[in-house]
Amino acid sequence: MNIPFLDLKAINARHAAELKAAAARVIDSGWYVLGEEVKSFESEFAAWVGSPHCVGTSDGLSALILALRGWKELGLIKDGDAVAVPANTYIASILAITENRLRPVLVEPDEDTFNLGATKLAAALTPDVKAVLAVHLYGQLADMPAIAQLCRERGLLLLEDAAQSHGAHIGGVKAGAWGDAAAFSFYPGKNLGALGDAGALTCKDVKLAQMVRALRNYGSHEKYKNLVQGPNDRLDEMQAAFLRVKLPHMDDDNGRRQAIARRYRQEIKHPAVRLPAVRAGEESHVWHLFVVRVPDREAFQKRLAEHGVHTAVHYPIPPHQQEAYVRQLGHLKLPLTEAMHREVVSLPISPVMSDESVSYVIGLLNR
Numbered sequence: 001m002n003i004p005f006l007d008l009k010a011i012n013a014r015h016a017a018e019l020k021a022a023a024a025r026v027i028d029s030g031w032y033v034l035g036e037e038v039k040s041f042e043s044e045f046a047a048w049v050g051s052p053h054c055v056g057t058s059d060g061l062s063a064l065i066l067a068l069r070g071w072k073e074l075g076l077i078k079d080g081d082a083v084a085v086p087a088n089t090y091i092a093s094i095l096a097i098t099e100n101r102l103r104p105v106l107v108e109p110d111e112d113t114f115n116l117g118a119t120k121l122a123a124a125l126t127p128d129v130k131a132v133l134a135v136h137l138y139g140q141l142a143d144m145p146a147i148a149q150l151c152r153e154r155g156l157l158l159l160e161d162a163a164q165s166h167g168a169h170i171g172g173v174k175a176g177a178w179g180d181a182a183a184f185s186f187y188p189g190k191n192l193g194a195l196g197d198a199g200a201l202t203c204k205d206v207k208l209a210q211m212v213r214a215l216r217n218y219g220s221h222e223k224y225k226n227l228v229q230g231p232n233d234r235l236d237e238m239q240a241a242f243l244r245v246k247l248p249h250m251d252d253d254n255g256r257r258q259a260i261a262r263r264y265r266q267e268i269k270h271p272a273v274r275l276p277a278v279r280a281g282e283e284s285h286v287w288h289l290f291v292v293r294v295p296d297r298e299a300f301q302k303r304l305a306e307h308g309v310h311t312a313v314h315y316p317i318p319p320h321q322q323e324a325y326v327r328q329l330g331h332l333k334l335p336l337t338e339a340m341h342r343e344v345v346s347l348p349i350s351p352v353m354s355d356e357s358v359s360y361v362i363g364l365l366n367r
């Protein structure tokens, strides 16, 4: 057996004919930037998420950055304000805060779900915290009913980092529809993956949608008229066309991931392997990653690889210990986060993984 961690070629091969037709449609249209494909994808994705507005961006990081930047331009937050964010996240969440000259307040996550919980969040809310960035890490929604309520009570803006959680929902309310705004990534390996970089913002307030629409395009709301100073962070027309092919298959793909995760959670029984917990019903987790904790990760990964099972680590170094942040955040002691980063390992999971491969991984782990 050889089980890759992720087989992107096989994932996209299922849609090869449609993807090629979509590429041909863009080529033949003669319109390559901010055309009908981007516009159509934005309305299709907004409808799928259940959010009033969607603005396509060049990638997930730019969607995160522009959400906060939009709030700054609208006067809702200002330089130096603090943003509460889980300490164990992909570094992009933190970069979005510091890129905007805002201050990250790192909050330790819940041990069982790897996600931000309302109790520790509430304890971290000093008066200079003006916004919360909740990350739905590995595909599981953070405790959004409680976090959203807390934000309402305290008058805080709520941004979701939904880069790993397309389609996860609690009570029918999906990732991207809980906060004032949310950022999605369509990096090729994400649950909804383009064939290159792509991202999107969803939001409730039309003023933020209009501001981000201008911001992603040099700050221009009308051709050759610039409202604000903005970057070029547009969603590519070709990627939008590819995403429109893949979006209708998302629910099936997530269903397959959930079926694999259910087997992993029921059938992996080795006492040294700590399985992930699901807090709010099966649909609240779309298993972008299936992350377990093991005491000796290096040996574990090596043994699995010797038997053809390839794993990955998300992520080996927490943001506050990255070289990029040592001066700003390096003094922090975050024992839960640091232990997670030492012990986590991601098992193969994808919509194209066969039952036979899943059984093989389970058998190997239990031995």
Ligand SMILES: *Cc1c(COP(=O)(O)O)cnc(C)c1O
Pocket (backbone or CB within 6 Å): 059, 060, 061, 062, 089, 090, 092, 093, 135, 161, 163, 164, 184, 185, 186, 187, 197, 198, 199
């Ligand atoms: C992938 C990811 C991002 C960044 O998305 P890009 O499209 O790669 O810029 C942000 N946050 C999280 C949690 C991610 O997994």
